Amino acid sequence: MNSDPNVDWPLATHRLFKAAGVNLVGFVPDAGHKRLIELCQADSTMRTVTLTSEEEGIGLAAGAWLGGERSAILMQSSGVGNTINALGMMKECRFPMLMIVTMRGEFGEFNPWQLPMGQATRTTLEAMGAVVERANEPREVAPSIEAALRLAYNSYVAVAVLISQRVIGIKSFQEQIDK
């Protein structure tokens, strides 16, 4: 792991959460979010909630904002498909929300079942009124999340940051078998 905060994006993201007052983090785990989830879970000032489905995170974020709290929801691109109808509430009610989405189904993907949702992730989010930012390189992640936090909580809109599979690394089942 590179210790440069510009490249160690999970550490930089955790710091951005702290600076922005994000105290509630909901997630359906993804390997790409492993370190960020662990950083949030180890932080006694943060509350983490494991979700059974990504759409639960939309309700969690809406309820938190009704109560005056900021949140962030972490998921994999396949999970974006589970949030579609729920995103309608965020648009209608002008709820702010930050979604951080680790991408599958693109750049060197091994699993063909990941492709349909991975390729439709941006279109789906935009169709439901979310603003989409994308980070293609590790150094782009923290600035994208910082901008997304500002946009979401200053302009009362759902913002999704897509983190490219280039950043996460290509999942290879052969490598896991070889281990």
Next chain:
Amino acid sequence: MSASLHRRDVVKTLLADRGDLLVVTGLGSAAWDCAAAGDHALTFPMWGAMGLAAMTGLGLALARPARRVLVVTGDGEMLMGLGSLATIGSSKPANLAVVVLDNERYGETGMQATHTAKGVELAAVARACGFAEARTLTRADELPALHETIHRGAGPVFAAIKIVAEKVPLVLPPRDGALLRARFRRALLGERADLQ
């Protein structure tokens, strides 16, 4: 089971003397029942997002741990968000209660039977998910104790209340989602909410 409780009476009883209770309603009849009991700035009636009432209640309960939060919803809405019972059970918010008005029907769409008409017991699901208290109510004399539990009991609390499958007059809360969100936050957080 032939239920004898009427939904409007149940909700009126549960929302009487509500104090500083925060209320989230599921879409459809549960929202109309809460409106019939008296529209309130600290009631957030959902007009969509089916299946997310309980999770919205969880987010609110975690954000405001010193306040009591009540979710009022229907059996069809709860069935769509069954996973949220597991999420709430594992989060263990002491200040959250989920009340399901169970008429065993999809009331807004033609009174089609839900799974609870076929023996699915929501309170048993909630109990298995780790709710501190979960029961099915069938009698009016059980409601005062539930009212007390909603306000002072250790949560998370779940109650399925068997009600008569009946159509009652529509009493609609405001529809504008941005208005409902803004008025709730202002009533809860004061005018600073507008500048947040």
